[in-house]
Amino acid sequence: MFFDLKDLYQQVIVDHNKHPRNFREIESCSHDADGYNPLCGDQLHVYLKVNEHHLVQDISFKGTGCAISIASASLMTETMTGKTVDEAKVLFESFQQMVTSDITEEQDFSHLGKLAALAGVREFPSRIKCAILCWHTVQAALSGDQDAARTE
Amino acid sequence: MAFNVDTIRKDFPVLNQQVHGYPLVYLDNAATTQKPQCVIDALTHYYEYDNANIHRGVHTLSERATAKYEAARQKIGAYIHASSEKEIIFVRGATEAINLVAQTYGRKNISAGDEILVSMMEHHSNIVPWQMLCEQTGATLKVIPMNEHGELIQDKFVELLNKNTALLAIGHLSNALGTVNPVKEMIEKAHALGVPVLVDGAQATAHMTVDVVDLDVDFYVMSAHKMFGPTGVGALYAKAELLAEMPPWHGGGDMIRTVSFSGSTYSQAPYKFEAGTPNIAGAIAWGAAIDYLNDIGLNYIAAHEHDLLAYATNKARQVAGLKVIGQAKDKASILSFVMSDIHPHDLGTILDRCGVAVRAGHHCAMPVMQYFDIAATTRASFAFYNTTEEIDRLFAALAYAQEMFS
Structure with a gap:
């Protein structure tokens, strides 16, 4: 399978980069964390509001980065809203599996919904860390890790 | 031609x-330059015909390797117009050269209350070694600001120079902006107050003629791979009188005169600073890169x-x-x-x-x-x-x- 640039920069990625969803702070968040990629300088802050039933009621982010990292964070917040913390962890594993999977194998990512738009990063090894930074940051927030999440 | x-x-x-x-x-x-065929050939030729350790063997290959390695030192010295090839120390690159100066000259001559002056446009390799030295000695790092064009503000530089300034360390050509700094004028102003100057020439040597004697610079550092030579080799130029006073850095073979358990004595520059087997092939191929640049x-x-x-x-x-x-x-x-x-x-x-x-x-x-x-x-x-x-x-x-x- 050959990915070209248009597979990486699909319309949905370009759109989410231009108009990121949930790009705001949550003042009464229950969890939050910093994410930082020291090699390229991408910097995200992720906010979550998790209720007593371990449900992600609200999730948002702020920060600066490339189109892949911003679009990935935007799509992540859309997908994670309304999920339980356990479901979010499963989603993270599936996402990680997708972006690091072998490009020579035909695979079905339809269970990831909109997140499947990021499957194109598999062809661009140096950009996988951009797509996954926001997910590591959420993991850090949920586990109460005070140090900035890193992809390196 | x-x-x-x-x-x-x-x-x-x-x-x-x-x-x-x-x-x-x-x-x-x-980031790094490409290598002409003559540099690649010099590397392979060394390993195919001349590979031997330098400065110690009496056999033919060792003598050949030593002669070529020392010829490379001469070419590098001549390229930057040093008075003597003894002022050229082979290191792994410009970064190592700056660390060498910080840890030998710096540790000996810089102490609490002193100021080290760098500029805002320095590469991390001309910032972090000085920060580490400041932590070790209690000296303070001062920064020459720049304007929105990416030029150092010369008035601020003059204001920052004072009797506590122990060293000025500035880049010749900024890798992030392309700015060529007026190093000759800055060296003159620093010297007027007795401040020695290190110039980071990593970016400059591939693009312009460097004359360390005309600049009157005290330390000049360079990397081979930024000037069409191999990675993993570079040089420190320092004035002979400074090298004579600087303590050695790495201890080991090749940098000693005698070793006994009651103490060791050290060789003279440049060998005093070249412990261990160096990047012999890299140095020789760097010499080939310099020949190539001179030919063009x-x-x-x-x-x-x-x-x-x-x-x-x-x-x-x-x-x-x-x-x-x-x-x-x-x-x-x-x-x-x-x-x-x-x-x-x-x-x-x-x-x-x-x-x-x-x-x-x-x-x-x-x-x-x-x-x-x-x-x-x-x-x-x-x-x-x-x-x-x-x-x-x-x-x-x-x-x-x-x-x-x-």
């Missing part, structure tokens, strides 16, 4: 390849690169949404820029898929990025083997990226 870029390109085998279906356009020369002529190289930069800068002005970062009056070989709505990393990926290699990032100069309030830039950096057609390819790829993100 007349300068002919088409002929020159044939000397660089790596340039003759396709990347993602396009002829490679290599515009990342500030630095004046022709500088003129061609000046034309390339002027051509690229003029094209950049015509691109809507493109802002050049670093617009100093005196610039060389580097076009650093940002584009509205496209992050440098996205640009870097898109350009790569068009066969154009550039650097996207902070260029190991995070304080420069902080000053301009940006996370990163895209940087096209030129060498004498680049052409205006390649610059056209760069701008065509930029237009394609803009279309993709529109």
